Amino acid sequence: MRRKLHIVDVFTDKPFAGNSLAVVLGADGLSSRQMLSFAREMNFSETTFVTATAPVRGAWPVRIFTPVRELPFAGHPALGTAHVLRQLVSSPQTRRIMLDFPAARVPVVLEKSGSRELYWMRHPVPAIGGALTRKQAGDLLGLKAADIDGRHPALEVTAGLGYLIVPVRTRAALARAVLNLAALKGVSDRVEARAVFAFAPGGADRRSDFSARAFFDYFGEAEDAATGSAGACLAAWLVETGYCGDDAVAVRVEQGAHLARPSLLHLRAIRTSRAIEVRVGGGVVGVVDGEITAARFG
Numbered sequence: 001m002r003r004k005l006h007i008v009d010v011f012t013d014k015p016f017a018g019n020s021l022a023v024v025l026g027a028d029g030l031s032s033r034q035m036l037s038f039a040r041e042m043n044f045s046e047t048t049f050v051t052a053t054a055p056v057r058g059a060w061p062v063r064i065f066t067p068v069r070e071l072p073f074a075g076h077p078a079l080g081t082a083h084v085l086r087q088l089v090s091s092p093q094t095r096r097i098m099l100d101f102p103a104a105r106v107p108v109v110l111e112k113s114g115s116r117e118l119y120w121m122r123h124p125v126p127a128i129g130g131a132l133t134r135k136q137a138g139d140l141l142g143l144k145a146a147d148i149d150g151r152h153p154a155l156e157v158t159a160g161l162g163y164l165i166v167p168v169r170t171r172a173a174l175a176r177a178v179l180n181l182a183a184l185k186g187v188s189d190r191v192e193a194r195a196v197f198a199f200a201p202g203g204a205d206r207r208s209d210f211s212a213r214a215f216f217d218y219f220g221e222a223e224d225a226a227t228g229s230a231g232a233c234l235a236a237w238l239v240e241t242g243y244c245g246d247d248a249v250a251v252r253v254e255q256g257a258h259l260a261r262p263s264l265l266h267l268r269a270i271r272t273s274r275a276i277e278v279r280v281g282g283g284v285v286g287v288v289d290g291e292i293t294a295a296r297f298g
Contacts, residue, residue: 011226011282039065072103075228082108126236129156157233162193225256226263235269
């Protein structure tokens with residue numbers, strides 16, 4: 001039952017920042033219950049399990065578990081798993097890794113610029129849903145309506161996973177935000193999303209365009225340090241609303257500062273004749289390479 005275990009930090013170029021991910025290789029033969037048990041043991045936001053020792057029909061099959069449930073798809077697990085496969089199973093010269101999740105087959109591509117390495121993935125085509133009023137958006141985050149940027153609406157956007165994208169006027173207001181579950185349930189007639197991604201202009205680094213926070217209280221999980229799927233929804237929102245004044249955007253988004261896990265998401269989006277196409281990128285840093293030695297998995 002020994003299996004390779006790797007821990008990486010995603011959306012960062014430094015260890016002990018970004019969003020941690022556990023990657024289990026050679027997970028074929030493990031049941032869903034066993035995978036969930038180990039994800040609970042790791043207690044990261046997500047743990048991935050590569051369920052084959054070689055690509056199947058050109059893609060590596062991967063399953064994702066939080067400590068409480070399986071996810072059909074998520075952003076930072078895709079980037080982190082691709083990094084591990086490229087380093088340990090494929091070749092350091094490999095620039096493209098195809099991953100097969102329950103919800104989608106996703107290519108992850110490595111881009112190098114000098115000493116910097118960024119992994120990029122194309123997200124499922126975003127879908128734009130219902131809107132909230134300025135007051136509803138403020139109530140959702142325990143803020144005043146005046147704290148919400150009224151120039152553009154808070155919208156539900158789904159790109160693999162669904163989020164309410166809420167524009168906040170200032171980073172100071174964003175820092176005060178606390179998700180109001182009663183207010184979230186109160187807008188269930190307008191939207192289906194139960195996760196919230198709030199953002200404000202600027203960041204600690206002058207090169208950053210935005211700061212953001214992801215709230216998952218509805219699911220009984222903590223605020224996330226770096227959320228690729230939410231970043232994809234934000235990128236689509238920026239194009240849909242014309243926030244940046246263009247049908248193509250390329251922005252840097254800081255996340256995780258409130259959790260002492262500073263993260264940086266790179267987002268690209270463009271409106272084509274058919275849809276809004278979105279890519280999310282970030283750095284990945286290896287932290288632990290080892291083995292699972294437990295005789296049984298739950």
